[in-house]
Amino acid sequence: MSKTITIDSKAIPFEEGQTIMEAAAAAGIYIPHLCHHPDYTPHGSCKLCNVKVNGRVCSACTFPAMEGQEILNETKELNDDRRKITQMLFVEGNHLCPGCEKSGNCKLQAVGYYLNMLDNHFVHFFARRNLDASHPEVLIDLNRCIFCTLCVRASQQKDGKDVFAISGRGINKQLIFNAESGLLKDTDLEATDEAAHICPTGAILIKRTGYHVPIGERIYDHKQIDQVSLETEHPEHGK
Amino acid sequence: MKQFIQNLAEKNGYQASHLLQILKAIQFRYHYVPEGAIEQLAGLLHIPRTRIISVVEFYSFFHSYPKGQYELLISDSITDHMLDKINLTAYLARQLKVAVGGVREDGLVSLDNTSCTGMCDQGPAGMVNGHALTKLDHARIDAIADLINQQKPLAEWPAELFQVEDNIRKPGLLLTQQIGHGAALRAAFKRGLPETLTEIEQSGLRGRGGAGFKTAMKWRFCSEEAQSERYVVCNADEGEPGTFKDRVLLNSYAHQVFEGMTLCAAIIGAKQGFLYLRGEYLHLLDKLQGILDERRKAGLLGSNILREGLDFDIEIRMGAGAYICGEESALIESLEGKPGIPRNRPPYPVTQGYLGKPTVVNNVETFLAAAGIALNGGGWFANVGTDKSKGTKILSISGDCPCPGIYEYPFGTSIQSVLTDCGANDVLGIQIGGPSGAFISNQEFDRKLAFEDLATGGSFIIFNNSRNILDIVHNFTHFFAHESCGFCTPCRVGTSLLKKQLDKIHEGHGSAGDVAALEELCRLVKKQSHCGLGQTAANPILTTLERYPELYQSRLKKISYEPGFDLDGALEIARRMANRTDAAAHLAQVGEDHE
Numbered sequence: 001m002s003k004t005i006t007i008d009s010k011a012i013p014f015e016e017g018q019t020i021m022e023a024a025a026a027a028g029i030y031i032p033h034l035c036h037h038p039d040y041t042p043h044g045s046c047k048l049c050n051v052k053v054n055g056r057v058c059s060a061c062t063f064p065a066m067e068g069q070e071i072l073n074e075t076k077e078l079n080d081d082r083r084k085i086t087q088m089l090f091v092e093g094n095h096l097c098p099g100c101e102k103s104g105n106c107k108l109q110a111v112g113y114y115l116n117m118l119d120n121h122f123v124h125f126f127a128r129r130n131l132d133a134s135h136p137e138v139l140i141d142l143n144r145c146i147f148c149t150l151c152v153r154a155s156q157q158k159d160g161k162d163v164f165a166i167s168g169r170g171i172n173k174q175l176i177f178n179a180e181s182g183l184l185k186d187t188d189l190e191a192t193d194e195a196a197h198i199c200p201t202g203a204i205l206i207k208r209t210g211y212h213v214p215i216g217e218r219i220y221d222h223k224q225i226d227q228v229s230l231e232t233e234h235p236e237h238g239k
Numbered sequence: 240m241k242q243f244i245q246n247l248a249e250k251n252g253y254q255a256s257h258l259l260q261i262l263k264a265i266q267f268r269y270h271y272v273p274e275g276a277i278e279q280l281a282g283l284l285h286i287p288r289t290r291i292i293s294v295v296e297f298y299s300f301f302h303s304y305p306k307g308q309y310e311l312l313i314s315d316s317i318t319d320h321m322l323d324k325i326n327l328t329a330y331l332a333r334q335l336k337v338a339v340g341g342v343r344e345d346g347l348v349s350l351d352n353t354s355c356t357g358m359c360d361q362g363p364a365g366m367v368n369g370h371a372l373t374k375l376d377h378a379r380i381d382a383i384a385d386l387i388n389q390q391k392p393l394a395e396w397p398a399e400l401f402q403v404e405d406n407i408r409k410p411g412l413l414l415t416q417q418i419g420h421g422a423a424l425r426a427a428f429k430r431g432l433p434e435t436l437t438e439i440e441q442s443g444l445r446g447r448g449g450a451g452f453k454t455a456m457k458w459r460f461c462s463e464e465a466q467s468e469r470y471v472v473c474n475a476d477e478g479e480p481g482t483f484k485d486r487v488l489l490n491s492y493a494h495q496v497f498e499g500m501t502l503c504a505a506i507i508g509a510k511q512g513f514l515y516l517r518g519e520y521l522h523l524l525d526k527l528q529g530i531l532d533e534r535r536k537a538g539l540l541g542s543n544i545l546r547e548g549l550d551f552d553i554e555i556r557m558g559a560g561a562y563i564c565g566e567e568s569a570l571i572e573s574l575e576g577k578p579g580i581p582r583n584r585p586p587y588p589v590t591q592g593y594l595g596k597p598t599v600v601n602n603v604e605t606f607l608a609a610a611g612i613a614l615n616g617g618g619w620f621a622n623v624g625t626d627k628s629k630g631t632k633i634l635s636i637s638g639d640c641p642c643p644g645i646y647e648y649p650f651g652t653s654i655q656s657v658l659t660d661c662g663a664n665d666v667l668g669i670q671i672g673g674p675s676g677a678f679i680s681n682q683e684f685d686r687k688l689a690f691e692d693l694a695t696g697g698s699f700i701i702f703n704n705s706r707n708i709l710d711i712v713h714n715f716t717h718f719f720a721h722e723s724c725g726f727c728t729p730c731r732v733g734t735s736l737l738k739k740q741l742d743k744i745h746e747g748h749g750s751a752g753d754v755a756a757l758e759e760l761c762r763l764v765k766k767q768s769h770c771g772l773g774q775t776a777a778n779p780i781l782t783t784l785e786r787y788p789e790l791y792q793s794r795l796k797k798i799s800y801e802p803g804f805d806l807d808g809a810l811e812i813a814r815r816m817a818n819r820t821d822a823a824a825h826l827a828q829v830g831e832d833h834e
């Protein structure tokens with residue numbers, strides 16, 4: 001007999017070593033997330049995937065599935081908190097969606113839609129963030145960075161490089177580039193690197209491709225992120 | 240510089256885990272970490288430059304731009320504020336002609352604030368180039384300003400400026416008698432190590448660093464791990480504002496603390512231990528190194544300890560200004576030479592700690608108590624205290640009382656008896672357990688020190704009736720925003736939002752819904768944050784809001800909405816540019832709805 005956990009009262013099988021996120025996704029259950037990507041070591045920082053495990057708040061992307069867990073995921077309480085966490089990400093950076101090339105393909109925006117986020121709720125920080133346009137093919141706009149570290153991990157784990165890192169402490173964190181000059185053009189990043197494509201927001205963009213797909217025909221213009229996530233990250237549930 | 244860094248790297252065995260120690264030496268010498276040093280180190284240690292930059296930018300005591308040759312820092316603990324720190328700092332700034340937060344033009348001196356330096360019983364406190372300064376007053380500030388202007392090396396400064404007192408006011412079970420060097424270890428070997436672990440179990444000893452985990456259980460878990468390599472870590476980060484008992488224990492009871500660590504090593508099977516000493520306690524370093532040497536010579540450290548076949552040694556690693564490094568997994572990251580970012584758990588340190596190996600992390604006082612128990616037996620300890628909280632607790636008492644200092648009490652002691660002992664009267668309330676603990680009002684002094692009632696890592700700050708609660712909460716809330724590591728969203732953004740929202744109310748810009756919004760935000764940060772820092776960062780607001788709701792409400796304007804900033808103030812630049820001062824160039828803030 002396989003082992004099971006329950007998510008919102010539904011019994012879900014899991015294998016030893018799986019996280020709650022993995023078990024859920026394999027069973028076709030979407031748990032909101034931004035810093036998680038099934039191809040990379042889980043990070044556990046965005047906290048959108050926080051679920052209640054036997055009454056305790058745990059990050060689904062890092063917490064191991066264990067026999068007997070009763071997990072709450074789709075509750076009003078959790079989704080209200082997730083909406084506020086998303087709003088926090090919006091006010092911390094400078095996300096001007098109507099003017100952003102990524103609009104419609106952006107996971108941050110899509111999670112906002114999914115969680116029925118209608119305003120920013122909190123005061124804006126208006127943080128002063130830089131833009132690095134030095135690289136011939138890749139543009140980085142730190143105004144939109146949410147510190148998910150996916151580019152850091154992709155560069156290390158997929159591209160075999162070490163182009164990115166997060167530096168600083170607390171609210172003064174920033175993404176930095178591995179070059180003596182500190183400029184993107186002097187790193188060994190190439191436009192074909194996984195790290196150049198993994199960004200869930202519009203912080204890392206490939207130049208001159210922004211409007212190849214017109215607004216209105218983009219991923220989240222027609223589908224909710226839960227469906228897209230299960231389809232692309234766990235294709236067996238794409239129905 | 241090249242040769243200096245080459246030598247430094249060599250001295251540290253080209254180990255990336257020694258990065259903090261290396262950067263400390265560079266900061267000390269150049270008063271910043273130059274880009275060239277980063278490049279050279281990256282090559283020597285075989286790590287990416289970004290790793291070094293991220294460490295420099297994480298810790299408060301490292302800088303990527305030059306500070307003064309004399310780096311002055313003034314402690315920002317609430318107790319320093321209560322001792323007129325603001326005016327003294329302003330005076331110091333005037334005497335030295337340097338702005339707070341700035342470097343003087345000639346590069347000789349820089350001045351800034353820093354989180355609590357652990358001298359709350361002898362403040363206002365500060366630091367110069369990492370060395371603690373105590374009891375700052377006008378006379379001392381004049382002296383310091385003269386010494387700096389004359390460019391006197393620190394070695395020639397009068398010793399009394401650096402004098403740090405123990406102030407042990409009330410010793411109890413642990414502090415009354417020093418145990419003989421090696422006595423606890425001999426007793427443990429004589430009794431047998433498993434039997435000694437049982438004694439510790441029976442003593443009921445729980446961790447003294449705050450969380451209160453059963454010590455024997457932690458040691459047992461660690462000893463049962465399959466790995467052969469294990470580590471013992473003593474947590475002397477003592478960053479919780481208002482806590483300074485570990486400083487006193489390390490100054491006057493270090494043998495017993497090291498003995499506790501060695502005992503732990505014997506029981507769990509570790510060969511290497513670390514004392515993670517907060518950067519602010521640099522003044523203890525040489526003395527502690529000396530004690531380690533003494534113990535090596537006495538056969539109490541090193542190979543074949545007491546001829547019992549135990550090999551174990553202790554290395555001291557210094558922190559560099561980051562409260563979060565007191566959190567055990569962040570501490571381990573820091574020990575590995577990285578930014579102090581708490582790990583995901585599980586795995587816990589007892590299974591995967593330092594370098595991924597099973598590691599016991601305990602507080603200084605926990606090791607001290609464990610050594611006492613090994614010598615005197617579990618009953619000696621368990622006979623004192625309450626059912627759920629055995630033994631005694633060492634308190635660091637500061638704030639409004641005539642005799643601040645170190646007090647040791649059996650668990651179960653009432654707050655009132657503590658207050659009586661330290662001579663405090665006219666008390667408004669007490670912050671117990673530091674900012675991450677709770678504020679209790681003068682209606683609650685019959686409550687007890689105990690894990691089951693008022694738990695504390697040792698911080699006990701007394702406020703008299705002249706103090707303003709919102710000023711206190713303001714100080715604590717800013718502390719957390721400053722110390723958040725920034726890893727997780729709810730704390731990184733949430734602590735800054737808490738700061739903004741509280742300031743809005745504190746400064747009188749709050750309106751009807753603002754207290755409710757503040758409370759809602761508190762609950763979110765508390766519930767959703769990754770580690771204990773975020774989970775407790777809202778406590779100052781929550782515990783005072785619960786007790787003094789009217790205090791918050793009374794700060795609100797009687798209108799339904801109020802912008803979070805000063806509308807008229809924002810027009811000041813425009814007025815200056817237009818050279819206007821007339822009434823029409825001013826904007827009335829949203830008018831108050833008068834009743």
Ligand SMILES: Cc1cc2nc3c(=O)[nH]c(=O)nc-3n(C[C@H](O)[C@H](O)[C@H](O)COP(=O)(O)O)c2cc1C
Pocket residue numbers: 445446447448449450451452474475476477478479562563564565566567568600601602603605770771772
């Ligand atoms: C933000 C934060 C700061 C902490 N600071 C300290 C500290 O300075 N000293 C300490 O012993 N424990 C501190 N702790 C608790 C440690 O994580 C850990 O529980 C403790 O060192 C375990 O030792 P103990 O069982 O002997 O108490 C802190 C925890 C958090 C979340």
Ligand code: SF4
Pocket residue numbers: 563580581722723724725726727728730731768769770771772773774
């Ligand atoms: S709660 Fe705060 S300190 Fe802890 S991991 Fe999150 S951001 Fe860092």
